[in-house]
Amino acid sequence: MAERISDAEHAVMEVLWADAPLTANSVAEMLADSQSWSLPTVKTLLSRLLAKGALAAEAEGRRFLYRPIIARADYVSHESRRLVDRLFGGKLSPLVAHLAEQEALTAEDISEIEALLKELKS
Amino acid sequence: MAERISDAEHAVMEVLWADAPLTANSVAEMLADSQSWSLPTVKTLLSRLLAKGALAAEAEGRRFLYRPIIARADYVSHESRRLVDRLFGGKLSPLVAHLAEQEALTAEDISEIEALLKELKS
DNA sequence: GCAAGTCGATTACATTTGTAATCAATGAGG
DNA sequence: CCTCATTGATTACAAATGTAATCGACTTGC
Numbered sequence: 001m002a003e004r005i006s007d008a009e010h011a012v013m014e015v016l017w018a019d020a021p022l023t024a025n026s027v028a029e030m031l032a033d034s035q036s037w038s039l040p041t042v043k044t045l046l047s048r049l050l051a052k053g054a055l056a057a058e059a060e061g062r063r064f065l066y067r068p069i070i071a072r073a074d075y076v077s078h079e080s081r082r083l084v085d086r087l088f089g090g091k092l093s094p095l096v097a098h099l100a101e102q103e104a105l106t107a108e109d110i111s112e113i114e115a116l117l118k119e120l121k122s
Numbered sequence: 123m124a125e126r127i128s129d130a131e132h133a134v135m136e137v138l139w140a141d142a143p144l145t146a147n148s149v150a151e152m153l154a155d156s157q158s159w160s161l162p163t164v165k166t167l168l169s170r171l172l173a174k175g176a177l178a179a180e181a182e183g184r185r186f187l188y189r190p191i192i193a194r195a196d197y198v199s200h201e202s203r204r205l206v207d208r209l210f211g212g213k214l215s216p217l218v219a220h221l222a223e224q225e226a227l228t229a230e231d232i233s234e235i236e237a238l239l240k241e242l243k244s
Numbered sequence: 245g246c247a248a249g250t251c252g253a254t255t256a257c258a259t260t261t262g263t264a265a266t267c268a269a270t271g272a273g274g
Numbered sequence: 275c276c277t278c279a280t281t282g283a284t285t286a287c288a289a290a291t292g293t294a295a296t297c298g299a300c301t302t303g304c
Contacts, residue, residue: 006291010208024251041293043252048291062300063251076209077224080217083205086132087198092221093234095202099214100242102199110239112215117232120222128261146281163263165282170261184270185281 003052005075011035012045013054017072021058021065125174127197133157134167135176139194143180143187 005013015030016022022030028042037045046066049055057064088094096113105113127135137152138144144152150164159167168188171177179186203212210216218235221227227235 004290008292037292038294039251040295044293047253073220073223076220077226079205079209080221081226083201087201092227092231093238096214096218096235097238098195098198099202099206100238102203103214105214105239105242107243109213109215110242113218114236114239116215116219116222117236120227120232121229126260130262159262160264161281162265166263169283 005049005052005054008035008037009045009049009052009054010075012042012049013068013072013075016055016066016068020067022067023060023063023065025063027066127171127174127176130157130159131167131171131174131176132197134164134171135190135194135197138177138188138190142189144189145182145185145187147185149188 011031011034012027015027019030024043024046025039027046028037028039031037031042046055046057050057050066054068054070055066056069057066059065084090084092084095088098133153133156134149137149141152146165146168147161149168150159150161153159153164168177168179172179172188176190176192177188178191179188181187206212206214206217210220218227
């Protein structure tokens with residue numbers, strides 16, 4: 001399963017999670033404003049993601065349409081867990097506590113999260 | 123400031139955050155149960171951390187005592203922020219929402235976070 | 245039909261990272 | 275004194291990563 005996805009690869013995944021399937025060109029285009037990667041670079045990343053089993057490619061005429069195989073939610077869970085394990089001994093509340101302290105959540109943020117939690121308890 | 127600290131380096135930092143200053147030997151000893159690194163490996167990691175400005179070393183006789191320069195809290199903040207930015211558009215509530223959906227939150231987590239938020243509002 | 249463009253595939257190459265062997269200096273035991 | 279152990283420094287080297295040039299195959303406009 002899922003070998004590790006690097007930062008650059010992740011940027012490519014985000015594009016495809018937002019909109020898929022896409023050709024290599026479209027992906028490169030989407031990335032143009034955030035990164036300044038050449039087309040070959042983007043294609044390399046696509047190939048690596050394909051090799052890692054994170055993407056599937058289906059031929060459309062003479063080119064490929066790429067689409068994510070792994071779900072964003074799974075990736076996000078995995079990464080979140082990794083961080084929480086590494087830095088907070090696997091406990092979530094310290095993460096929230098830490099971010100909250102750092103960051104002066106707006107009243108609105110707080111309400112939002114409270115609402116979420118209330119929902120959960122029911 | 124702080125160049126990026128790799129995973130292996132982070133393990134070394136954790137040891138020194140828990141107890142410092144320590145000699146290279148002591149660090150290696152502390153790591154012995156979690157990792158199986160040779161002493162040279164640990165020393166390489168210490169050198170790299172020194173080069174990155176994450177540690178300071180003070181000579182004690184013919185060896186060095188290493189101590190963290192960057193605070194754990196700063197590192198943790200940095201990494202947490204990085205994750206939240208990368209995966210949740212910088213907003214905390216989607217993180218909580220995500221974890222909630224995954225049912226990764228224990229009842230205890232929920233209570234703790236609620237308490238935290240209540241605290242914040244006052 | 246053929247030149248020029250378009251694609252994916254292959255190859256490249258520097259840097260970072262993980263992991264460690266080896267070297268050189270120094271200090272300690274005999 | 276001299277040998278040996280200890281310790282930091284230097285060097286090594288494969289794998290992963292970031293970034294890209296180049297190649298070869300296939301279209302497509304003339």
